[in-house]
Amino acid sequence: MPEIKYKRILVKLSGEALMGQQAAGIDPQMIDKVAADLVALARSGVEVGVVVGGGNLFRGAGLAEAGLDRVTGDHMGMLATVMNALALQDGLQRQGVAVAVMSGLAMPQVCESYSQRDARRRLADGEIVIFAAGTGSPYFTTDTGASLRAIEIRADLLIKATKVDGIYDKDPVKHSDAVRYSDLDYDRAIDQRLAVMDVAAMILCNDNALDLVVCDINQPGALLDLARGNSVGTRVTRKEAQK
Numbered sequence: 464m465p466e467i468k469y470k471r472i473l474v475k476l477s478g479e480a481l482m483g484q485q486a487a488g489i490d491p492q493m494i495d496k497v498a499a500d501l502v503a504l505a506r507s508g509v510e511v512g513v514v515v516g517g518g519n520l521f522r523g524a525g526l527a528e529a530g531l532d533r534v535t536g537d538h539m540g541m542l543a544t545v546m547n548a549l550a551l552q553d554g555l556q557r558q559g560v561a562v563a564v565m566s567g568l569a570m571p572q573v574c575e576s577y578s579q580r581d582a583r584r585r586l587a588d589g590e591i592v593i594f595a596a597g598t599g600s601p602y603f604t605t606d607t608g609a610s611l612r613a614i615e616i617r618a619d620l621l622i623k624a625t626k627v628d629g630i631y632d633k634d635p636v637k638h639s640d641a642v643r644y645s646d647l648d649y650d651r652a653i654d655q656r657l658a659v660m661d662v663a664a665m666i667l668c669n670d671n672a673l674d675l676v677v678c679d680i681n682q683p684g685a686l687l688d689l690a691r692g693n694s695v696g697t698r699v700t701r702k703e704a705q706k
């Protein structure tokens with residue numbers, strides 16, 4: 464068996480990654496596919512944490528534009544991430560793995576509340592832990608939630624699995640000559656406002672020297688390849704001089 468390079472990985476799944484070809488909502492086939500990739504990663508010996516987004520259902524900023532109070536909108540967005548987390552938990556359980564959902568907003572009848580100590584214990588026991596409700600606070604994103612949870616559980620790598628296969632110098636959908644980076648540092652990604660993650664999320668990663676890889680959720684075997692140390696998508700690291 465090829466050697467595994469990382470002990471603990473946090474995978475950030477955007478809400479869009481769960482909607483497949485649909486315009487919104489959750490695609491059950493996509494849940495099964497993503498679950499299979501996460502199970503393969505866990506069975507390779509990596510401790511797997513997952514942060515799910517909610518953009519396939521609700522985003523606070525969009526709701527605020529439509530006239531809702533922003534904090535109410537963000538609460539709805541965070542609840543959307545819990546719905547996605549429950550769907551993913553269900554998909555993972557059907558594939559026979561132990562899994563827990565831990566939410567940054569307390570809802571004891573639905574799932575567990577987030578606790579760093581319990582999360583670390585469950586991961587060490589081989590359970591996949593899905594972190595829902597982002598940071599638990601409005602005005603943040605699940606990208607920042609992912610950076611935060613990754614640092615808290617002391618992940619060795621943060622993977623952002625999206626519908627794009629990496630980070631480009633300009634929007635690849637609008638520009639046919641857009642060039643994909645294989646490696647970047649956080650300073651450059653922040654300075655150039657490259658569409659990677661929001662700045663708060665990248666500052667957290669940079670300050671804590673946590674490597675990030677952005678890759679395509681639809682690329683077969685991408686997560687396992689990354690765990691084995693192969694180059695996939697775009698890797699973002701802290702500048703050598705700061706280390």
Ligand code: UDP
Pocket residue numbers: 476477478479515516517518519521522523524536537538539540541543544596597598599600601602603604605606608
């Ligand atoms: N959200 C929040 N605080 C957090 C994380 C998320 O208020 O810590 C809300 C926010 O409204 C956000 C929504 O939940 O728009 C869904 O998360 P996000 O947009 O990050 O989802 P993704 O783009 O990853 O699908």
